[in-house]
Amino acid sequence: MSDSLDDLREPARLPPGQREAPLRPIHYGRVPRIDLDTWSFTIEGTTVDGSRTRLSWTDLMSLPHIEVRADHHCVSHRSTAGLVWGGVPARAVVDLAPPAPEARWLFASAAYGYHANLTVDDLLSPRTLLATHLDGEPLVPEHGWPLRLVVPHLYGWKGPKWLMAFEYLASPRRGFWEERGYHFNGDVWREERYAHQE
Template sequence: MSGKAKPAVRSDERLPPGQHLTPGFPVLDLGIRPEIILADWRLEVGGWVETPTTFTWDKLNALPRFEDVSDFHCVTTWSKFDVRWTGVAFFTLADLVKPRAEAKYVLFASYDGYTTNVRMDDVLDDDVLIATHYDGKPLTREHGGPARVIIPKLYAWKGAKFVRSIEFSESDKLGFWEVRGYSNTADPWTEDRFAQPAPRSHAGACLNGGQTPRLVVPAISCSSQQLTIGAGM
């Protein structure tokens, strides 16, 4: 694989339908925040590629640095504008491992057991990256550090926190939330949240101040300190 990443196509409507802006940055995960020693951290990139590669922390950070400012859209209906990420462009990794022509999908796996799947076409945009810094500072455990995936044009659960492996595949393998009924494509501008009707839950009321929920989301626990829903959000 060689060449350049394709320019990301972004909607003229900056705030997707059904979303509201938040000035903060809510923390959402599986409730497991692994403590990873950087000397032990590894990112395995393989599957249908010509050159499977395992990156240490130093090896990843020796690659060309990439910075992007993008908007962040969570499936629980909040969005945050102008988020500054720094790390390594996904296209840089793909160019090194050289995906085979048969590779049409990518599966991300995380140190907390989370997985999520995307189409190959979605990760080759020029704003997709493995982020190691947020707003100029090293990524904290709360936000998925030491490294997480950022795919701005999709709902944020598609961007795995605590990322540990990237598998290129000829077949689509559903991830943690996808097998539980979440959309496989996750387009915020079409409110593409679910592949099927969501299970009944009272969680939406917790997210919406106790009022009739705008969105019913399965398997969420809420408290005044933290929201817990999915490792990719």
């Protein structure tokens, strides 16, 4: 892909209600042990042809890679500025297994039953990627190794660590944190933190 790091730079200001802080490896539950020899990434649900696509780690690594400079915004009001995420642009995965026209939502699933909902439009943002690297180094397990969804304009909970699958949906469904009182959309610039704001 021809996008340069500068083309994919985030605006140089913090969203409302955020303060700058170091990136901390916050997660729900234990850090999983993952074997790349048996690991796979699945795209399923309301796909354009009704099929399921499964990618091995080798398949995923054969796709284009980009770097995106983007701040990470936690719903707890903490933001970490200037991170450089490297990985596969989400659009490259969508191109392999596109959604049907009526599939406007996505369920992103990860290890231990964790999942997040977002729109297909959010997934198709040129800055959304399936991250394998952070600041030039492979992700560590606490930060989501081997694969983490990064959606810079949404709060961090919308980007699951230890990502394993995309499921396209024709009807919206709430993810793990959204079922526990967090906002359905999670747009950081609109301060969409909690469900009572919907």
